[in-house]
Amino acid sequence: MIFIKERTKPIYLLKLEAALRRVPDTHPNKQKILKEYLKQQSGYRGEKTVDYYLSLLPKEQTILLPNLRLKNNNNFHFQMDTLVLTPRFFLIIESKNSAGELIYDTETNELVRRKGTEIEIFSDPVLQVERQKLQLIELLQSFNIPPAPLLTLAVLTNSSVTLKMKSDQMKVPGNLIRAEALPNKLTEIHYSNKKEYIAYQDLKRLGRILIKRDQPYNPNVLEKFNVKKEELICGIHCPSCFNFNMRKSRQGHWKCETCSLISKEAFRFSINDYLLLVNNVIKNSEFRRFLNIKARRSAVRLLSNYKKTGNKKATTYHLTYYKS
Numbered sequence: 001m002i003f004i005k006e007r008t009k010p011i012y013l014l015k016l017e018a019a020l021r022r023v024p025d026t027h028p029n030k031q032k033i034l035k036e037y038l039k040q041q042s043g044y045r046g047e048k049t050v051d052y053y054l055s056l057l058p059k060e061q062t063i064l065l066p067n068l069r070l071k072n073n074n075n076f077h078f079q080m081d082t083l084v085l086t087p088r089f090f091l092i093i094e095s096k097n098s099a100g101e102l103i104y105d106t107e108t109n110e111l112v113r114r115k116g117t118e119i120e121i122f123s124d125p126v127l128q129v130e131r132q133k134l135q136l137i138e139l140l141q142s143f144n145i146p147p148a149p150l151l152t153l154a155v156l157t158n159s160s161v162t163l164k165m166k167s168d169q170m171k172v173p174g175n176l177i178r179a180e181a182l183p184n185k186l187t188e189i190h191y192s193n194k195k196e197y198i199a200y201q202d203l204k205r206l207g208r209i210l211i212k213r214d215q216p217y218n219p220n221v222l223e224k225f226n227v228k229k230e231e232l233i234c235g236i237h238c239p240s241c242f243n244f245n246m247r248k249s250r251q252g253h254w255k256c257e258t259c260s261l262i263s264k265e266a267f268r269f270s271i272n273d274y275l276l277l278v279n280n281v282i283k284n285s286e287f288r289r290f291l292n293i294k295a296r297r298s299a300v301r302l303l304s305n306y307k308k309t310g311n312k313k314a315t316t317y318h319l320t321y322y323k324s
């Protein structure tokens with residue numbers, strides 16, 4: 001199995017992490033942000049679990065595409081957690097990382113979780129992945145690529161999940177499995193689909209077309225959760241323990257008073273937060289406000305890392321995302 005694109009943390013999840021750091025606990029919508037973050041984080045973990053089981057398989061002519069969000073033929077987006085392309089078949093995998101006791105009702109298409117008196121209802125992952133299949137078939141037809149059989153799997157990725165059917169008459173669908181069963185299931189699929197429908201070259205071409213069309217969900221998180229940029233916590237956070245407890249040394253680095261981390265690049269992680277939450281350009285005064293830097297001159301020095309346009313007071317710096 002090869003990834004022609006690595007699974008990386010989705011931009012939406014990065015934005016939620018930045019919001020968790022920067023939105024004060026006293027903000028009325030902080031809990032909503034936290035809830036959404038936990039949901040997205042859990043989904044991402046589930047997808048990584050699927051990746052792990054897929055990595056155990058032999059590396060044959062197989063392409064893995066993580067987290068594709070594509071426009072369907074009706075101009076609506078649909079998202080697939082994992083798409084596997086092989087000359088013999090295509091496979092969409094939807095992962096659900098919920099823990100606890102799930103009760104599956106194939107009549108109402110609901111997955112219900114009871115925790116004490118609390119009831120939580122999830123959408124049916126089998127129905128979800130079948131909907132993705134219909135939309136992908138339509139899309140592939142418009143690419144003029146010979147179709148291979150398109151299969152679907154819904155995978156329960158949390159090891160502490162139990163699944164029960166609502167009534168004894170209901171059967172667990174054959175394409176709803178636990179993550180540990182994934183290698184066996186894939187071997188079974190591999191041996192029952194022997195005919196090759198598409199050349200590996202065409203498969204790679206298809207993979208590239210799909211990646212080009214990928215439009216990750218990327219909302220303005222401050223707007224979404226009704227937070228004003230002035231409400232965000234200012235200052236430089238520690239890139240390791242995330243506390244706002246950094247002290248600048250004379251040697252030009254920051255030291256975290258909480259975990260003792262020493263970093264020359266600490267400010268860049270705070271700039272990432274600004275980039276994720278507010279804007280991709282910044283002026284000197286706003287830079288000093290957001291990072292709590294008093295001296296204009298040291299701000300100029302730090303900003304010299306970024307491309308600038310304009311002159312004097314109107315100088316605008318173009319921020320880039322920093323990866324350590």
Ligand SMILES: [Zn+2]
Pocket residue numbers: 238239240241242243256257258259260261
């Ligand atoms: Zn620290």
